[in-house]
Amino acid sequence: MVSIKLLDKLQELYPQLVELRRDFHMYPEVSNNEVETPKKISKYLTDLGLEVKTGVGGNGVVGYLRGKRPGKTIALRADFDALPLQDEKDVPYKSKVPGAMHACGHDLHTAALLGVANVLSQLKDEIEGTVVFIHQFAEEVAPGGAEAMIKDGCLEGVDEVYGAHVWANDPIGQVSFNEGYTMAAADTFEITITGNGGHGAMPHETVDPVVIASQLVLNLQQIASRKTDPLKSVVVTIGALKSGEALNVIPDTAYIGGTVRSFDEDVRNETENLIRHISASTCHVFGAKAEINYKRGHAALYNHPAETKKLKALATNVLGEDKVFDKEPIMGAEDFSYYLREVPGTFFFAGGRNPEINAIYPHHHPRFDVDERSILTIGQVFLSLISEELIDKQNSVAMQPMSLQNFGGAPVE
Numbered sequence: 001m002v003s004i005k006l007l008d009k010l011q012e013l014y015p016q017l018v019e020l021r022r023d024f025h026m027y028p029e030v031s032n033n034e035v036e037t038p039k040k041i042s043k044y045l046t047d048l049g050l051e052v053k054t055g056v057g058g059n060g061v062v063g064y065l066r067g068k069r070p071g072k073t074i075a076l077r078a079d080f081d082a083l084p085l086q087d088e089k090d091v092p093y094k095s096k097v098p099g100a101m102h103a104c105g106h107d108l109h110t111a112a113l114l115g116v117a118n119v120l121s122q123l124k125d126e127i128e129g130t131v132v133f134i135h136q137f138a139e140e141v142a143p144g145g146a147e148a149m150i151k152d153g154c155l156e157g158v159d160e161v162y163g164a165h166v167w168a169n170d171p172i173g174q175v176s177f178n179e180g181y182t183m184a185a186a187d188t189f190e191i192t193i194t195g196n197g198g199h200g201a202m203p204h205e206t207v208d209p210v211v212i213a214s215q216l217v218l219n220l221q222q223i224a225s226r227k228t229d230p231l232k233s234v235v236v237t238i239g240a241l242k243s244g245e246a247l248n249v250i251p252d253t254a255y256i257g258g259t260v261r262s263f264d265e266d267v268r269n270e271t272e273n274l275i276r277h278i279s280a281s282t283c284h285v286f287g288a289k290a291e292i293n294y295k296r297g298h299a300a301l302y303n304h305p306a307e308t309k310k311l312k313a314l315a316t317n318v319l320g321e322d323k324v325f326d327k328e329p330i331m332g333a334e335d336f337s338y339y340l341r342e343v344p345g346t347f348f349f350a351g352g353r354n355p356e357i358n359a360i361y362p363h364h365h366p367r368f369d370v371d372e373r374s375i376l377t378i379g380q381v382f383l384s385l386i387s388e389e390l391i392d393k394q395n396s397v398a399m400q401p402m403s404l405q406n407f408g409g410a411p412v413e
């Protein structure tokens with residue numbers, strides 16, 4: 001059975017993949033500053049005999065595994081950038097770079113995808129079609145690496161695209177899927193309110209931007225509570241509110257900054273309009289001026305129903321029914337959304353939570369960590385997809401569910 005062969009090969013590779021993940025983890029590189037990580041990826045793929053393009057859209061790496069016979073082209077994507085955060089974990093593979101950390105699991109995504117490339121490269125002769133391995137830089141910032149890599153042709157000839165994120169809230173071993181809008185669009189805004197400062201004892205001679213800013217913060221709450229269809233969703237969060245220094249001085253300016261999360265493109269557009277309108281008019285009423293800088297971030301992520309159903313069924317087949325769940329949409333953002341705007345596909349979540357090894361902290365937390373066996377869950381789902389679509393079309397239904405306990409692998413610390 002080809003499929004079992006694939007999973008066996010993944011199992012054999014597990015200690016090496018853990019080592020790879022820990023190497024990425026110890027030497028993280030933040031978004032758009034990835035230099036060594038793409039080199040390591042490119043070397044690994046080249047050593048496997050893949051055709052490799054580097055510098056795709058910036059720091060991206062794309063590997064091509066072309067089968068002997070023609071067929072579909074399927075792209076699998078992993079991101080590899082880290083966050084500007086100090087690693088506060090106490091583990092042997094803790095970040096060695098001050099102020100940089102893999103606190104989202106992108107190191108693990110990369111190790112999993114390299115493992116899948118390794119396994120499939122050993123079965124090259126049996127592949128009908130092409131597998132494209134998209135290793136993406138700069139997912140954590142906007143504009144992210146996805147848009148740049150797509151512009152540079154990483155989706156050329158691709159029929160379907162798939163991606164995964166390890167998920168710290170879900171227990172190790174489980175995977176989850178959602179059809180339709182799954183992750184939000186993430187925009188940011190900054191508002192500078194210019195009033196007219198003066199003595200704290202003589203407010204009538206000033207235009208006080210502190211009071212106007214306070215009013216504006218409250219007025220902006222109405223976008224979600226009163227202006228948006230309750231059956232649709234939007235988040236307007238003000239994360240920064242700054243003004244003044246001295247206790248007896250009314251300052252000239254106040255600053256408000258925040259983020260908007262939405263799924264529906266109309267809701268997104270309307271929210272931007274409302275922020276502009278409410279800010280300008282609130283300031284105008286009290287004689288101040290508003291300068292608004294609204295920046296669009298990653299677009300909302302839409303999982304195509306047919307591909308989601310297909311991958312979910314394959315995941316159920318390989319992991320067992322008790323390991324596959326439905327996911328509620330998440331207000332976080334992910335620039336995998338841009339691939340899904342070009343070609344059909346889906347983005348799924350693989351649990352990484354394990355209290356036994358203290359993998360309990362949320363993404364972007366200085367103590368974030370995940371159970372490394374999620375490399376296997378992601379790998380198994382990807383391999384079952386390629387097996388079904390490009391290798392063993394008749395036989396892959398016969399795959400047997402495998403539990404994570406079947407994997408010896410390196411001990412998790």
Ligand SMILES: [Zn+2]
Binds near residue numbers: 103104140363364
């Ligand atoms: Zn992240």
Ligand SMILES: [Zn+2]
Binds near residue numbers: 104105139
């Ligand atoms: Zn992430």
